[in-house]
Amino acid sequence: MTDTAAGQHDIDSPGQLARRRHGQSVLSRIDGHAGEAVIDSLADINPALGHHIAAFGFGDIYDRPGLDPRSRQLVTLGSLIALGGCEPQLKVHIGAALNVGISRDEITEVILHAACYCGFPRAVNASVVAREVFIERDTAPAT
Amino acid sequence: MTDTAAGQHDIDSPGQLARRRHGQSVLSRIDGHAGEAVIDSLADINPALGHHIAAFGFGDIYDRPGLDPRSRQLVTLGSLIALGGCEPQLKVHIGAALNVGISRDEITEVILHAACYCGFPRAVNASVVAREVFIERDTAPAT
Amino acid sequence: MTDTAAGQHDIDSPGQLARRRHGQSVLSRIDGHAGEAVIDSLADINPALGHHIAAFGFGDIYDRPGLDPRSRQLVTLGSLIALGGCEPQLKVHIGAALNVGISRDEITEVILHAACYCGFPRAVNASVVAREVFIERDTAPAT
Amino acid sequence: MTDTAAGQHDIDSPGQLARRRHGQSVLSRIDGHAGEAVIDSLADINPALGHHIAAFGFGDIYDRPGLDPRSRQLVTLGSLIALGGCEPQLKVHIGAALNVGISRDEITEVILHAACYCGFPRAVNASVVAREVFIERDTAPAT
Amino acid sequence: MTDTAAGQHDIDSPGQLARRRHGQSVLSRIDGHAGEAVIDSLADINPALGHHIAAFGFGDIYDRPGLDPRSRQLVTLGSLIALGGCEPQLKVHIGAALNVGISRDEITEVILHAACYCGFPRAVNASVVAREVFIERDTAPAT
Amino acid sequence: MTDTAAGQHDIDSPGQLARRRHGQSVLSRIDGHAGEAVIDSLADINPALGHHIAAFGFGDIYDRPGLDPRSRQLVTLGSLIALGGCEPQLKVHIGAALNVGISRDEITEVILHAACYCGFPRAVNASVVAREVFIERDTAPAT
Numbered sequence: 010m011t012d013t014a015a016g017q018h019d020i021d022s023p024g025q026l027a028r029r030r031h032g033q034s035v036l037s038r039i040d041g042h043a044g045e046a047v048i049d050s051l052a053d054i055n056p057a058l059g060h061h062i063a064a065f066g067f068g069d070i071y072d073r074p075g076l077d078p079r080s081r082q083l084v085t086l087g088s089l090i091a092l093g094g095c096e097p098q099l100k101v102h103i104g105a106a107l108n109v110g111i112s113r114d115e116i117t118e119v120i121l122h123a124a125c126y127c128g129f130p131r132a133v134n135a136s137v138v139a140r141e142v143f144i145e146r147d148t149a150p151a152t
Numbered sequence: 153m154t155d156t157a158a159g160q161h162d163i164d165s166p167g168q169l170a171r172r173r174h175g176q177s178v179l180s181r182i183d184g185h186a187g188e189a190v191i192d193s194l195a196d197i198n199p200a201l202g203h204h205i206a207a208f209g210f211g212d213i214y215d216r217p218g219l220d221p222r223s224r225q226l227v228t229l230g231s232l233i234a235l236g237g238c239e240p241q242l243k244v245h246i247g248a249a250l251n252v253g254i255s256r257d258e259i260t261e262v263i264l265h266a267a268c269y270c271g272f273p274r275a276v277n278a279s280v281v282a283r284e285v286f287i288e289r290d291t292a293p294a295t
Numbered sequence: 296m297t298d299t300a301a302g303q304h305d306i307d308s309p310g311q312l313a314r315r316r317h318g319q320s321v322l323s324r325i326d327g328h329a330g331e332a333v334i335d336s337l338a339d340i341n342p343a344l345g346h347h348i349a350a351f352g353f354g355d356i357y358d359r360p361g362l363d364p365r366s367r368q369l370v371t372l373g374s375l376i377a378l379g380g381c382e383p384q385l386k387v388h389i390g391a392a393l394n395v396g397i398s399r400d401e402i403t404e405v406i407l408h409a410a411c412y413c414g415f416p417r418a419v420n421a422s423v424v425a426r427e428v429f430i431e432r433d434t435a436p437a438t
Numbered sequence: 439m440t441d442t443a444a445g446q447h448d449i450d451s452p453g454q455l456a457r458r459r460h461g462q463s464v465l466s467r468i469d470g471h472a473g474e475a476v477i478d479s480l481a482d483i484n485p486a487l488g489h490h491i492a493a494f495g496f497g498d499i500y501d502r503p504g505l506d507p508r509s510r511q512l513v514t515l516g517s518l519i520a521l522g523g524c525e526p527q528l529k530v531h532i533g534a535a536l537n538v539g540i541s542r543d544e545i546t547e548v549i550l551h552a553a554c555y556c557g558f559p560r561a562v563n564a565s566v567v568a569r570e571v572f573i574e575r576d577t578a579p580a581t
Numbered sequence: 582m583t584d585t586a587a588g589q590h591d592i593d594s595p596g597q598l599a600r601r602r603h604g605q606s607v608l609s610r611i612d613g614h615a616g617e618a619v620i621d622s623l624a625d626i627n628p629a630l631g632h633h634i635a636a637f638g639f640g641d642i643y644d645r646p647g648l649d650p651r652s653r654q655l656v657t658l659g660s661l662i663a664l665g666g667c668e669p670q671l672k673v674h675i676g677a678a679l680n681v682g683i684s685r686d687e688i689t690e691v692i693l694h695a696a697c698y699c700g701f702p703r704a705v706n707a708s709v710v711a712r713e714v715f716i717e718r719d720t721a722p723a724t
Numbered sequence: 725m726t727d728t729a730a731g732q733h734d735i736d737s738p739g740q741l742a743r744r745r746h747g748q749s750v751l752s753r754i755d756g757h758a759g760e761a762v763i764d765s766l767a768d769i770n771p772a773l774g775h776h777i778a779a780f781g782f783g784d785i786y787d788r789p790g791l792d793p794r795s796r797q798l799v800t801l802g803s804l805i806a807l808g809g810c811e812p813q814l815k816v817h818i819g820a821a822l823n824v825g826i827s828r829d830e831i832t833e834v835i836l837h838a839a840c841y842c843g844f845p846r847a848v849n850a851s852v853v854a855r856e857v858f859i860e861r862d863t864a865p866a867t
Contacts, residue, residue, distance in 0.1 A: 093235065093236065093237035093238070094236065094237035117197065117198040117200070117201070118200075120198060120201065121198060121200050121201045121204065124201065124204075128231075128235070129201075129205050129209060129241075130232065130235065130237075130238040130240075130241040131235075131237075131238075132198075132201055133190065133194065133201065133205075133240070133241065134237070134238075134240065136194055136197050136198040137193075137197075139197055139198070140196070140197040143197070
């Protein structure tokens, strides 16, 4: 889909490949299939972005020992709800929150809590996304 | 849809119930069915959020005598247009603006005016929402 | 302060000059000295921006008959509070709100109302700006 | 669709009409049919907004000699990606970027670069829009 | 500082007073003097805002049993870092984070983590605020 | 200033150190002393953030061949102006823009252009930052 491969070559060097594979293993452990799907969905249009989300976002940052996975997901939810316009990412990360042991009640409580800081509209939109994730979990095998 | 009812129980205490009912009456007076629909739509996924939008947002704040309903809707529109990503809320509140006597021409003028502060893209998106509301009013009985 | 005058020349054509002068008269009528000061403060660094804020923002938009000055200021306050990081602009426009007859109590009520849509932090920051404006009005001749 | 024509009359004065026509010619040169479609789509709901996007945004600003079209589109992309919630506008301007000679690889690189400043979610959303534009170009005659 | 007390009277009704006092006790428990100072600082300019931050934000929301204090602060930090322009609020809540047992290293890790979602600039600004809080804790008796 | 070094240790591994040094050389080439100062200023409070801004932001992203430095700075300016609240970062990157050959007139034109997408207030704030950078360049040896 891109007219040349220029500027993308380095993401397949041995060093970058090792970083990406490590990041993808972290991503799969947390986000399951939904996370892998994000990276895969970027393969045709912006493979370097997918590479760096995996290599940097998950391999370099998420995997750091300084914060437990539950805490990371709470920060992530707080940020995504406040940013707005991140419904697809919120969907992945509400799923990830469930995966690391945050309950459905806690997720809806997170959304209510965030409303104090970013207002009710963002919280309503996040609740709609949460419903989608919960329904998918109820009607399909969990990731 | 939630795994336990923990943390939600207090919204049905007599005091909270009275606050919610008062808020819902304010909400219904302003937003009509569209407002009730927002609260109802949260009943399964985040009832406490719905409760507090009614009890706090409408009962505690909107109902205060310090600002007339027309003024409150103008502030609301200014905020929602600028925030972006609040199309569902903008739809409810453009309807509410009509309900409190703000004309269609005034609403489109509000959107044009807001463009100076938040840029053209937010104004174009708000115009698309306004069209939806106006068409619904033209083709269905008003709320 | 700029290395060449290239690209700025057109703002002093007779047509643009007439548009700017008209806009500045609207601006002065609403914002008084504070508004003029904004345009003046851009004269050395970005005169074309100052020109277009006057010519477009005030001459083309604010002066349109479709919305009264009180309503325009309510929309402006709603947008600026929600955007955040616009404290200098909020200061000018809280002054302008007073100039068009919006009371101090209404301004603080606007800020409280906006909190439902954009959260408490933006409302607290806007309140700090309102205090500054009110104190300046109490200790100095009004613009 | 509006209840009166009040407040819109001035956009068809000879002076405003000349400004709009000039702006539309700039817009068509850059954005092609997609740009015209945006203005046309506002004709029923907010014609004054469409007028000022053409007259001011394109006639007054985009056409200024101080910055080449490629540079303007790079700034535009950086702004729209960071703002979020501007997917329809991003679609028009990714098309415009291709029109002024920015390659597909450069556009995806712009998106990756912007991620450092506004985070990964905005970049992922922008990539989805880029894919849509690229596919439309591959399957239909270019604008 | 306000021209009349109209519209503020209800915050001192017995019911509202009880709600505010409960909220203030929650606020003091979490945020210590810094939290009280925020409410106090609003007493002259926007007492109703101060009331509702205490009564609603802390009494109604923060005190709910559905999420532990540590989790609430992680969500709060994620939201405030992402919103940007909330440095005063971030200062209070970084202090609150320390109060509920989140370590300094965890706080800086939260900021680094949030950078993936909202970009590096917001994270750098948050780090500057964290330094201020940490220095104040090192040089003065803790709140 | 941090209570333990846990979680930070990996940024000094040979691999990370090489990545950081490479990133810092890119950063110094573009941003000069101002860029180094940003990283240095994070050394005490959030060294891992400083590391990753250098290693990822500059080494992995900025240094990619897919976009020339001038284009990267135009995208950066567009993003930072639109985000708002990024004045310190805007200051560094307006300096960087000058370093890669973008003229002062082009920078002010970039700011005016961005106003169409993110509104006048953000553009006025960015102009104030540009003035600071230009004055510093006039009164001190360039970085």
